[in-house]
Amino acid sequence: MNLLSLYVALALASFSSAFWRMECHSPIGMARIDPMVDPGEVSDHAHTIHGAKNFNFDSKYDDLMASDCTSCRVTQDKSAYWTPPLNFMYPNGTTVAVPQVGGMLAYYLLYGDNVKAFPKGFVMLAGDKRQRNFTLPVPDPPKSNWGREDSTQSALAQKALGFNCLNYNKNPPEATLYRHFLPDKEYLDANCPDGLRLELMFPSCWNGEDTDSPNHKSHMAYPDQVMTGSCPDGFDTRVPSMLFETIWATDAFNGVDGQFVLANGDPTGYGYHGDFMMGWDEGLLQQAVNTCTNPSGRIEDCPLFDLQTEAEGAMCTMDMPKQLKKDDCAGPREGLCGNVPVQSGPAYASEISAGNTEVPPPPPSSATSSASIPVLTYSPGTNMPTDKYGGGVTVANVKPEPTAGGEFYPAAEPMAPSPSSSSLSSAESWAAPPPAPSPAPSQAPPEVQVENRPSFISTSIYTSNGAVYEIYIQQVDVTVTATATPISRVKRHVHHHAHEHHA
Template sequence: MYWSNRRSAALAAALTLYSGSAEAFWRLPCRGQAGVARMDPLVQPGVPSDHAHVIHGASNFALTVDQDILRASKCTSCAVKQDLSNYWVPSLYFMHKNGTAEMVEEVGGMLAYYLLYGDNIKAFPANFRMVAGDPFLRNFTWPIPDPPKSEWSGDQVSQFALQQKAIGFNCLDYSKQPEASLYRHFLPDKDYLDANCKDGVRFELMFPSCWNGKDLDTPDHKSHMAYPSLVMNGDCPPGFETRLPSLFYETIWNTYAFKDKEGEFVIANGDPTGFGYHGDFITGWDPDFLQQAVDTCTNPSGEVQDCPLFELQSEEDQQQCKFEVPEILKLENAIFDLVGLPGNVLIQRGPEEATKGATSQPALGGISIPTPSLPGLDLPLPSLIQNAVNQGVNAINGAASSSAATTPAVTTAPVLTYSPAAPTPTPLTTQSEVEVVTMRMQVVVTVDCDGNPVGTTTRPASAIATATETETITTTLPPTAPAAAKRDQVPGHIVHGHAHRRRNYKGGVDGWF
């Protein structure tokens, strides 16, 4: 609790330094993670998202959600029971030298600040949602560090510039004077973090707070919102005069736990720069109650305990609230992956924008093994486990090497000419289209407390992708001695008029404990 209060006091001071004023606010602790998964019902509803997120808030978080679904949640991983919203950001990973991705510990969960900047602030309406940041950015196109705000003008106050300045990476050392919020807009490299940030790094994200007053969402999940002229506060642009609560996300990652280890830190969307950091919000508040809180909860302490409207729950209860992971993702481990970022996301360093949907390997190229909860087991996993899994891959690939799906159509048929006097070899050429079916086979590797494999279990293979390939086969027929012409040697007769089926099985392995 002492550490938590010290962190909160430091952030409150930093926020004041950045904004230049001390407005009313409350700080919503979300000490529990509702889950970590490749899910984003705002940007990619109904399907697994491209990259992993750490999610806080209502237990009814799912691949598709709306206000009614969230309001029916049984619990929340945040402190205020009346808040059934969801808050999520991409998780941070440490990429070990051997290619494994290990999620960095999120310290203390998330803090979601409700900053009450501006006049006549309105509550989020039912079904309101928005995104802050751009996951594809890999560059910062403005002066570093930010010039004084009094000098911002022209393009410096464009929405594109303000969006980029709404991201911060705060190097934490509680024995020193704190950095101001949103002071640094890029993720420092590992050498800097090791040398200077013994209490980790705080990821900060400011959401726009100026609303167009009519749209609950837009196709890009941004165009209905705008930043005020100074990011946190300032003037709203024309057409966006309605002020909503200013949301500010804070998550602290224990990067210092990887001090002196070889590797780098990468955000789940394949971003080692930090410029592509982003976050999502879907409200689950009752709008009337939230409006009452906006008007009433104005104690300058910012503590939710100082607002008499809020019904609070313990940190233990917050940490017990989890959402149900959909069946399609239950075998995927978003905490530890042997071969790269969850979803096989390609690491793209910029400065050009990242390519949407880019992956680091084919869908079957990797094996994702969840982290075993075994005492004394140090990560990354022992190479003995990796060897066991590799043996399983080799066994599968050796046991079945092809698969088939359709009957190919013969497009070229040879014509043999009867020539009894001079028999010569005859080339026979066929061209066919083959549908290749990609299969996935799952292998469970069981380990003991020392991390040694003690058994494996193989689950049935299943098809996960198809592709059509064209192949040409040329066969040389041996010469034959002159003989009486048979029906298949009569000039002009097609000797290869039937089709062949090919089996072209491509094996792959997923592993879990």
């Protein structure tokens, strides 16, 4: 049996779940804009924005839908996706945005029964920009040992952040959502030669009524295992489980003095956050939820989607408001965009006023992190690279555990995207730091060199005897006989792992 036949055979098996992976390879801009949290005024910190062109201080659903382009590959998706960029701060206070590799992937994971499309006008926020500590044990205990304190909404929200140390020579790599903090510079230099993948899981349990709430969170809730599991009372409607994934080339600064800090002044990572503003035709999105169930996750495998090329998406950029023309959030610049102070915690960070449009003065040269960053030993997951943009949903190999309501879900690390990368294309070159202004840092931002990584042409998930398997197909000229050959003998070309479920 050749590999193509093997793939076809497995594709006929029953699948544990379905999803699609929205590719947004280019941002529409980087700016201090947040129409949800700071409507009508300049936001207190910068965001990297992907999606529909009509993103501004007052953007709402109708504005996004009226956009004549999007930076994402599915042209019907006029949603907006935004997160704070990662910055590198030199000892003298000069900052540059860390180059982003491959843009953003936004996963639409269809967990649970009777998943409903986001309604018109729907928005939500995940994370807390002022959080500066983790209030639970480090590392996470196995989910089979979770107590009541592990499943509170506060705990689940803190566990919904991931900082994945990328090392493509480790097989398998770290599991998704394993580390909930930004590793310090020394750790990154020593252990993460291929950069850092930031992961953000959104709540997927909806109250079924409100499209927004005062804090942009309380109309939503996390299921009791962060990504999967049972929804709490009053939040019985399942919507697509959203996961944002971005890869940052922290390896470009290997050996350079300084520290990494998020645009909201957070050197710990605990304050990572993101926003989603729905920009789909509601009927089309429901159709996609119902029919785009190919387990490959490839948008090309959904016939409903109209696709554009990466180059076409890269041509879509937002109109920068005149108040922000001098911001230069990508840098090099003095301090963080908006003069955001670096606050290390562990105390809850102070509120920063929005609306500052003045060019900020240089920050104190002593603006370094004093946060106590935990050190976690390497903990491999069971995922493998599946494409050059870091995408691919996989499962962890863990003991099964029951959940309320008789449903069966992953018991440890949730279904996770796999790390991978490629050389920066012209679409991403905007993020590469230009030469530093005077006074220049002692070491100028290095050129980013990202080598090609292994890629696979497709993935497939199937179930058998209570186990979930993911198959990775790499395009090679090889034939495998149909005899009972152990899968390990062809693992160079077909990568296979399992996650047990209760039968």
